Amino acid sequence: MARLNVNPTRMELSKLKKKLSSARRGHKLLKDKRDELMRQFMILIKENRQLRTEVEAAISEANRYMAVAGSVMQREVLETALMLPKQEVELEVSEKNVMSVYIPEFKPKYRSGDTNDIYSYGMAFTSIDLDGAVSALSSVFPKMIRLAEVEKACQLMADEIEKTRRRVNALEHIMIPDYEETIKFITMKLSENERSTTTSLMKVKDMVLKQSHNFH
Amino acid sequence: MYKAAVIGDSASVSGFAALGLSVFRETEPEKITKLISRLAANEFAVIYITEPAAALVRDTINKYRSSKLPSIVLIPAIEGNTGEGVRALHEAVEKAVGSDILN
Secondary structure, eight states: OOOOOOOOHHHHHHHHHHHHHHHHHHHHHHHHHHHHHHHHHHHHHHHHHHHHHHHHHHHHHHHHHHHHHHHHHHHHHHHHHTTSSSSOOEEEEEEEEEETTEEEEEEEESSSSSSOOOOOOOOOOHHHHHHHHHHHHHHHHHHHHHHHHHHHHHHHHHHHHHHHHHHHHHHIIIIIIHHHHHHHHHHHHHHOOOOHHHHHHHHHHHHHHHHOOOOO | OOOEEEEEEEEHHHHHTTTTTEEEEEEOOHHHHHHHHHHTTEEEEEEEEHHHHHHHTTTHHTTTTSSSSSSEEEBBBBBBBOSSSHHHHHHHHHHHHSSSSOO
């Protein structure tokens, strides 16, 4: 470990001691932060996984319907049927603070009050499979919104955990040992100085006594 | 108010139009890249993108990973599930924990 480049004085010693104690406190706090972040992250990951499985299953089902609809209807008719949607969705975005990570929250707002009012076409010229596809998508949509929320939260928290872990490691393995070593160095140097002063004083005393009293 | 968008090939994303999401039928990498940055700047909070389309513009998607908005979510296309979406989850775990502990 590298000793810091400072003068071995009492002033520096007391400064370093203060720095060491705040580094230790910071280390403890960051470690707690990391542990709590990790706990929250694991909960989110679990939810994320569950949601993803459900959403993927529902979308695959909708896609199957869509494939059938596409084969029994003409492409143009299918596109026309979906061209002018009745429903319109907007998102209200708010923020949640989890251990100083700001994660977004989405709340869907529908234009028409009736969320089942989703079929933008007459039933006469479209296949029933198209209805199946649209209804499957519509029923999974709240989960898709939640998935977007959770997925973003997971990404942001993973970043924050990584950062916090680096900080904890830097404090634990570099800063604190450096401070400790420098403090030890200054303490040694100071006591060495003290000893040297004491011996030279003894020597001077001897010389003075010798001169004044001719004392052997 | 923020909006939600869906990007992908026509067959996979048409259904979402009925729900009132903004649907963009794009399959070329350059166009998707441009589209994503335009959407991000224009108050789109959530972008759903099909897995094959996402595979074409992976760098662009990674760029938005650490920003708060938009949230880009991968969804399976009509050809089936490629597992790309789950992989992103594993990457996040690996980044946070140091190793992939999900399996």
